Amino acid sequence: MEKQVVVAIASFGMSGQVFHGPTLKVDSNFRVKLILERSKTLSQSMFPNARIVRTYEELLADEEVELVVVNTPDEFHYEMVKQAFNAGKHVVVEKPAAQKSSQLQELINLAKSQNLLFTVYQNRRWDGDFRTVQKVIKEARFGRLVEFESHYDRYRTEITADTWKEEPDEFSGVLYNLGSHMIDQAFVLFGIPKAVTAHLKVVRTAGKVTDYYDIRLDYDNFSALLKCSYLVLDPGPRYTIHGEYGTFYKSGLDGQEDLLKAGNLPEGEDWGKEDADWWGTLVYNENDEQVEELVETLPGDYRIFYTNIFDALRKNKELLVKPEEALEVLKIMEACVKSNAEKRTVFL
Structure with a gap:
């Protein structure tokens, strides 16, 4: 049996409590030794045997720690990842791994020079709905792909006080938040687009940061449309895929985040399974007749991400989320910003 990977978590806010913490807790291949909380002790209930530290320097000084989870606000990623590499940590x-592609390229080069593992937490590659979309597109029963449309809509009229996500700067707002996931999903499906056209807006009353985007990624023979708004009370399908001979619709969001927020641990064979009421619908022509059928949603499973991290560190397996992929995603996001600012299509 391979030796456990000793982990330190660099913060214990929402992502630590909901995503990283629960998965690391149930995976016996990892041992969380240190957690950085500058003033609180929230992690004690989940990790009673871990030690709380008050500074990042103390966390990095522990020689037993192999892997550092940098899950702080976006603006700190670049410096904290660089510090971790310089301390010899994986x-x-x-996401996003850095605010600028030039910063991320520097981090990639530094990790390679020191032979250190470097990856980005793109957990929504393992949403059940997205895994199902991958299967549907691969099977292509609707024929040649014509248009792909993805939505991540919410209804939040309030402006949350005292949060970095509502502080206006060039990197705040939904593009660098939810957009990191949606553009990554499009990249996984289709690769680098030929051109990008983006519209970014502030739609909430008294809003200060981008809370709406409409992004068009153009490929050779089809387009991928990515949309997000904080003022959608009654959302339509999460995914709509049109092919030459049919259409696939999928509504609802993967349920793992809500389960984790409610305090559930990601355990058991039924984790990530979706109720049949939310399964997608595939409509297509076959022998001059229209056929309609339900498509069972594949189970979502965020645990796969850390299983792969262990396999990469202990079994020399290939990373499922490569930093070079995150670099391409960040470049697409930068093209979105440029397209919106210059009111034009940006060619890549």
Whole structure:
């Protein structure tokens, strides 16, 4: 049996409590030794045997720690990841891995020069609905792909006080938050687009940061449309895929986040399974007749991410989320910002 990977978590806010913490807790291949909480002790209930430290320097000084999870606000990712590499630590960083592609390229080069693992927490590659979309597109029963449309809509009229996510700067707002996931999903499906056209807006009353985007990624023979708004009270399908001979619709969001927020641990064979009421619908022509059928949603499973991290560190397996992929995603996001600012299509 391979030796456990000793982990330190660099913060214990929402991502630590909901995503990284629960998965690391149930995976016996990992041992969380240190957690950085500058003033609180929230992690004690989940990790009673872990030690709380008050500074990042103390966390990095522990020689037993192999892997550092950098899950702090976006603006700190670049410096904290660089510090971890300079301390000889492997790194999992929250998305986006850095605010600028030039910073991320520097981090990739530094990790390679020191032979350290570097990956980005793109957990929504393992949403059940997205895994199902991958299967549907691969099977292509609707024929040649014509248009792919993805939505991540919410209804939040309030402006949350005292949070970095509502502080206006060039990197705040939904593009660098939810957009990191949606553009990554499009990249996984289709690769680098030929051109990007983006519209970014503030739609909430008294809003200060981008809370709406409409992004068009153009490929050779089809387009991928990515949309997000904080003022959608009654959302339509999460995914709509049109092919030459049919259409696939999928509504609802993967349920893992809500389960984790409610305090459930990601355990058991039924984890991530979706109720049949939310399964997608595939409509297509076959022998001059229209056929409609339900498509069972594949189970979502965020645990796969850390299983792969262990396999990469202990069994020399290939990373499922490569930092070079995160770099391409960040470049697409930068093209979105440029397209919106210059009111034009940006060609890649």
